[in-house]
Amino acid sequence: QRHIISIADLCRAELELIIDTAGRLKATPQPTLLKNKVIASCFFEASTRTRLSFESAVQRLGGNVIGFADGGNTSLGKKGETLADSVRIISSYSDAFFMRHPKEGAARLASEFSSVPVINGGDGANQHPTQTLLDLFTIYETQGSLEGLKVAFVGDLKYGRTVHSLAQALSLFGCQFYFVAPQALAMPDYLIDELREKGIACSFHQSIEEVVDELDILYMTRVQKERFDETEYQYLRSGFVLNTDMLANAKKNLKVLHPLPRIDEIDIAVDSNPHAYYFEQARNGVFARQALLALVLTNHFGV
Numbered sequence: 001q002r003h004i005i006s007i008a009d010l011c012r013a014e015l016e017l018i019i020d021t022a023g024r025l026k027a028t029p030q031p032t033l034l035k036n037k038v039i040a041s042c043f044f045e046a047s048t049r050t051r052l053s054f055e056s057a058v059q060r061l062g063g064n065v066i067g068f069a070d071g072g073n074t075s076l077g078k079k080g081e082t083l084a085d086s087v088r089i090i091s092s093y094s095d096a097f098f099m100r101h102p103k104e105g106a107a108r109l110a111s112e113f114s115s116v117p118v119i120n121g122g123d124g125a126n127q128h129p130t131q132t133l134l135d136l137f138t139i140y141e142t143q144g145s146l147e148g149l150k151v152a153f154v155g156d157l158k159y160g161r162t163v164h165s166l167a168q169a170l171s172l173f174g175c176q177f178y179f180v181a182p183q184a185l186a187m188p189d190y191l192i193d194e195l196r197e198k199g200i201a202c203s204f205h206q207s208i209e210e211v212v213d214e215l216d217i218l219y220m221t222r223v224q225k226e227r228f229d230e231t232e233y234q235y236l237r238s239g240f241v242l243n244t245d246m247l248a249n250a251k252k253n254l255k256v257l258h259p260l261p262r263i264d265e266i267d268i269a270v271d272s273n274p275h276a277y278y279f280e281q282a283r284n285g286v287f288a289r290q291a292l293l294a295l296v297l298t299n300h301f302g303v
Ligand code: CP
Pocket: 046, 047, 048, 049, 050, 051, 131, 259, 260, 261
């Protein structure tokens, strides 16, 4: 059985297969593909998009969902049951196990005790591989290719798990990266070293305007207000709030993406701009997660 814990668990050929399958499922729904399958959806941390798009994905493929949105109200949360025992039980009731947990490494631990495939829906600041799958699918859908794109990442590049795993995945396709962040929120050095070892061009910038006219993808992220005092937060976010004027010289094919939730780092006037694609990106979570489920549960991995 195949667990999906990190984006590094998938090779380039598998990523391409998932993107292709997501596109086919978006065009042609398959309402019986997961008939008689029971999928556990277990959330020990808050979520709107990941949980609901995953559960929608299962139900639109004809499968059934069991689980909980509030892990605090389980025997683990209330009575002190271990994660290992909880996973043993939940996996004995299901054909696949999707989970989000606040602690880094929780999904990897769960995979050691699960009798069915575990899919990581986010473990602390570590990994969010299914977000990366929907990001890749969306980039492919809007650009027609993943090869050699110019991609800017903006905002909290230090703590943003979506940025880390998307940059790793896009590095398999020879993209060029522009990192737009204050020094306090810069991309971790180990990731920059890893990208450069693969021959990926990386440059560093202090404002969106410096780079926007060169880009194919502008990937915005939330500066995490809760980590800073108000003065520091206001300083950190200045230059990292996107408005429509900044898009005046953008290339026609540029798309603005964001994993969401947005706070105020994209002005709401951008929502109706032709470059905005973040709400369709969130919708694509259904198709990318359907593709992953289909491949995990119907054993079409190993391409
Ligand atoms: N993008 C994302 O993971 O959103 P949620 O936290 O709402 O699931």
